[in-house]
Amino acid sequence: MAATLPRLVRACTVAVATVAATLSSVSVASADVTPMIVGGTRANINDFKYTVYLASSSGSQFCGGTLVSATKVVTAAHCTVGRSPSSTRVVWGREDKQSTAGTVATVTRIWVHPSYTSATRGFDVSVLTLGTSLPGPYLPLATPQDTALYAAGTQTTILGWGTTRSGGSASRYLLKANVPLTSDATCRTAYGSSFIQSAMVCAGFPNGGVDTCQGDSGGPLIAGGKLIGDTSWGRGCALAGYPGVYGRIATYHAAITAQL
Template structure:
């Protein structure tokens, strides 16, 4: 029986087909919330400069995130709920986790959506405040008026360092993949607890490309905007079970308040 997991931090292995990115941690019940990029290819930090990963004080990567301002990162609530700021680091500018490139910033504050209880229940968004301002391009948030970016069939890019197969090894390198947004009806068929208000699904009907463990909190991008954060799903890249992402546009006002604080 599939286990419900969050798509938390784990490295992703490159495969020949399009990949899905998503970081998850373990969650209770029937949805396997384990995201990582499956079927992905190598991505460069120069092309996706706002992609970051979360790490422990020892440097172990466990989730992904998106730089949305010099000192602010959007990630999934399940990645940081219960964690202390002191035990969390954000690594920017390092596509190869074994290199020393980029910047490792300390986290001074963690904001978790006040309604968050579990990834599969929604409100799976969080904002981290860094101890410094990073000079980089940032990714804007999707707004409530960006409904076209959530339309079924919209092409999206997923990114992460998670595993490249369910239960597999994390990727040493940043991976990317292209997956289409699925319809709300399709997602609801796969997951009875799917909410079109707080979530968005993406993936191919036949599976093969998806986010997986260690990709949680990482970005799903469309139209040059952050439309979601990798949240949960059943297994990784399974036919009929697309990846589920926190719908950023729904939380635009709350997230913007935290980003500007």
């Protein structure tokens, strides 16, 4: 059975220009959960300008994120816990990781939800403060009143530069895919007590085939023009019966807003 892992990769020694060719050498940073977009297609960065990726100071991409204001990015806590601002960069406006397009912003502060311990226990949310103001558009946060956006069957968009299959190579380009939200009962059947309804939401097809994967952690789950989730964890990638698990942004709305 495939391992249940956070959807994070840390490319500590790989330059952006060679990340696609050398991703097999990077390691998964946590052993309790797994997300590039599996079954996706190329996305135009101009259509999703709020989608960013996190990189090391040497330029290696390891997670995704969402620009929610001029200087704030929402991502997953498991992407940033233990990292220093000086070792972290946010890359905005760059569809092709091998290009020099867009802006590489420094990070001046990293906030990790104080209750976070691991992705499978919830609170998997983090806010980065940037040293550079970035232009919009910014993606609004789902609020506790946005219950309709979390209904089973709601069509969502996922985005990222991660691997296209579990254990595969990272994508050079930004990819996108559409997946429906599952019911909480379906997610609980898949993951048992590891699924926490108040903290998480699941998305995927019953037969799998489309999902986030390693390297997509922290990236957006979008519905109704709002950020409703951040890519968190799952068992393998795109497996039948195992949807992707995302942090439920509405639950953390107050905590995130306090950081903005």
